[in-house]
Amino acid sequence: MGRVQEDMKRSGSCGLPPALEVMGERWSFLILRAAFNGIVHFENFSSELGIARNILSDRLSRLVRHGVLQRTPCEHDRRKVEYRLTEKGCDLLPAMLALRQWGEKYTMRTPANPVLVDTRDRRPIAPIRIRAADGRELCWRDLAWQDRSEPS
């Protein structure tokens, strides 16, 4: 067995390192949250997050480089620039909410407010869970690693 295979065996071909390459830095998730909240301009990110301007500049261009945000100069006011979530960026919402819900559950004194609701029935969304292909909820004990080529 070659070294590459051994490496794969040890930690598998895992999507976590590349994800952290993009989102693992200090402000990335907070910038993402702001973007989900409708912030699009540099100055608004800056004042909303209280982040240093040079760091913000670096993080925004990093997120753009990785395709999470799209940078478009504003039509009607060409001083302004819009940073908008791409589809790839929107797909980070489950990860962000899972992290947020964990933070709410464990490290907050008061219950969260305001709360995220479904627009159709105005009820709070469900906690994010791991599910089997058929929809059953799973916990850590129910999970196992399996090689793709292995027979079931």
Place this chain on the structure above:
Amino acid sequence: MGRVQEDMKRSGSCGLPPALEVMGERWSFLILRAAFNGIVHFENFSSELGIARNILSDRLSRLVRHGVLQRTPCEHDRRKVEYRLTEKGCDLLPAMLALRQWGEKYTMRTPANPVLVDTRDRRPIAPIRIRAADGRELCWRDLAWQDRSEPS
């Protein structure tokens, strides 16, 4: 840290900043992944992740301090120490998997292998999604913020 309080003032009481306070640093999620893979000893974390020993030491005690890992000296060999996931730590699994699945979807050349399966039917787990209270899958457009005291 005072910054969290400031953040709360600005954008509501959100669980994300405290979650990032715990898990936002460079190696925290990778250490967590290793813990989920059954790693318990300092030396194994070190060789598995290729992280500098001083940083690993700092991250582990940070995770212990925040109640994600529990540190217990080994019974039968008192040179060794075990770092095990607490319930609070186990509850990070959905967030970690959501991030991992995102990384697999967008930033990996080859499909992931091995793959995480349900032990009961040996089928791969479902993608992690946001759901309404009644189980319907939701996307970003279906979500809204609502004050707790507000009438529905």
Place this chain on the structure above:
DNA sequence: GCGGAAGAGTTTCGATTCGCCACTTAATTC
């Protein structure tokens, strides 16, 4: 018991990154 080795850190120190503040540049408003 004793020499050697393993496990879990700690120290040291150079390299990198962070973060505050001032500055620049271009577009817009008055």
Place this chain on the structure above:
DNA sequence: GAATTAAGTGGCGAATCGAAACTCTTCCGC
């Protein structure tokens, strides 16, 4: 055309990271 706004960039001291060497305790073989 003067002042203001938006989006950055540059300088510089402080904090953090990272690799390697070192410490300290515990275990193993003899």
